[in-house]
Ligand SMILES: [Mn+2]
Ligand SMILES: [Mn+2]
């Protein structure tokens with residue numbers, strides 16, 4: 001099997017970056033040669049989460065070559081995706097957005113659910129595939145849920161996101177509220193932009 | 198919660214008709230007011246399967262009114278779907294085809310997998326939701342798998358379809374090969390058309 005690259009949307013947020021890393025880990029555990037990549041700069045909030053749980057940012061790519069095997073996370077619309085996506089071979093989509101501007105020539109695994117965060121779906125996929133969630137991977141998924149649901153307070157937050165967040169906080173060994181506020185604060189911190197102003 | 202109608206594609210085949218009935222049963226067990234409907238005539242093969250396992254054909258509909266809650270099975274492309282589908286509220290899709298000519302305004306549950314039959318995915322959904330498969334429902338799912346995979350011989354048949362078929366035959370209490378050949382033969386039987394020729 002050739003290598004598959006996994007990425008989220010342009011202008012990546014925490015769910016997009018961590019879901020690529022988390023799903024690449026799950027696919028690797030299942031014997032797939034998978035690599036997480038990113039389409040843009042990692043923001044401060046995401047950098048805080050990666051640092052906290054000991055991960056490097058995924059490799060940056062400008063676009064995808066025709067015929068490349070890809071998996072999309074946290075998006076499906078082509079105009080939010082990698083340059084050249086129309087000619088890539090999309091094997092899977094894991095997402096929580098509406099479906100639009102998306103099409104494939106062949107059947108694929110397309111898993112979208114109306115929940116607040118991609119990580120909530122990924123947490124199910126670990127269970128469905130009988131793969132244990134390591135503490136640092138749980139930390140990434142928790143970070144994504146906190147980010148997308150604004151610490152479980154957004155209108156898009158569902159009971160499934162809350163339950164997944166509680167479960168993952170336990171595995172990650174952090175207090176969701178304490179860690180979440182610190183992470184959101186890191187994202188709101190504009191101090192590193194002050195030199196430009 | 199208002200009523201949701203569940204249907205497969207136009208020119209219905211056995212997977213389309215039985216998947217609507219089977220998923221309506223699962224949704225009802227989960228407390229949803231769901232009804233299976235159909236967009237066209239039931240063919241001879243499907244009629245044989247329905248008779249064998251004690252089901253009536255779903256109610257026929259000409260199309261869907263704007264704002265109707267719907268679930269699509271065994272298809273996603275709008276041009277294969279009900280008249281008026283663009284203005285319906287699509288809550289879910291359970292399918293095994295490529296994704297094309299499909300879009301929604303809101304997030305939804307979209308579950309497509311690259312397997313040989315919708316019933317193979319539905320069989321997973323019973324497990325994921327902790328709902329037991331009754332013998333007659335197992336018989337419908339088995340019929341769909343046999344029909345879509347031509348008794349496990351089509352190039353689209355996957356190990357998942359074979360495993361689901363074996364499991365469902367046991368629950369249904371039939372021999373897959375014996376029953377399958379009789380069902381396929383009923384579909385190929387043109388005797389009821391002889392008067393027209
Ligand atoms: Mn996102
Ligand atoms: Mn997201």
Ligand SMILES: [Mn+2]
Pocket residue numbers: 206210212213271
């Ligand atoms: Mn069909």
Ligand SMILES: [Mn+2]
Pocket residue numbers: 212213271293313314315345
């Ligand atoms: Mn089918």
